[in-house]
């Protein structure tokens with residue numbers, strides 16, 4: 327379903343309200359109580375369907391998750407998803423709004439345009455514009471297992487660029503495992519329409535003019551510890567292996583076809 331920007335904003339506001347109410351409930355409980363509440367779905371908000379790939383990342387507003395917190399289990403647990411979306415990612419979106427207000431940026435403009443000239447703005451803008459964009463893309467890059475396989479032009483491009491899907495996974499996983507500290511690993515389309523794998527630190531991304539690794543991001547994996555530590559602790563490699571079961575290849579293929587037009 328393709329939503330208009332107006333519909334998207336309305337949905338985002340509704341979700342924000344739901345998330346805020348839920349966040350208040352979460353604040354009132356701790357430990358095992360929180361886990362029990364999350365597992366019973368009593369505090370799960372209404373989720374919206376996935377948005378069109380071309381819309382992802384253009385908005386300054388947090389979009390609804392396209393699935394329930396429980397949808398990615400057993401590979402990513404519901405509590406990790408809830409905290410990740412409603413706390414970490416929601417904070418990036420709020421701080422982005424605050425930074426935009428402070429730096430006189432119109433929040434109805436295209437976020438991807440801002441990222442491409444991020445060197446002209448504050449560190450707060452860089453961290454939160456990147457954090458918001460990266461997470462909005464990340465949610466859409468995943469779906470309930472099984473992942474399936476790439477199709478169409480993307481499948482051909484992966485085979486031509488990396489040799490096979492398995493070879494791609496190995497190279498992508500290496501980029502994710504070897505990113506020191508917090509950051510992201512990416513599959514991108516470069517300016518000459520080639521596929522490339524790389525990584526960025528912190529909340530930087532390949533759209534940013536400050537990034538050494540550049541391209542249009544098709545697929546990204548969050549390797550900050552908040553993305554996996556509850557279930558996988560220090561075993562980042564196990565999280566990465568499990569994560570391949572969740573890749574939404576239809577979404578990635580749609581972004582690829584848009585990028586090479």
Ligand SMILES: [Fe+2]
Pocket residue numbers: 410414461548550552553
């Ligand atoms: Fe994250």
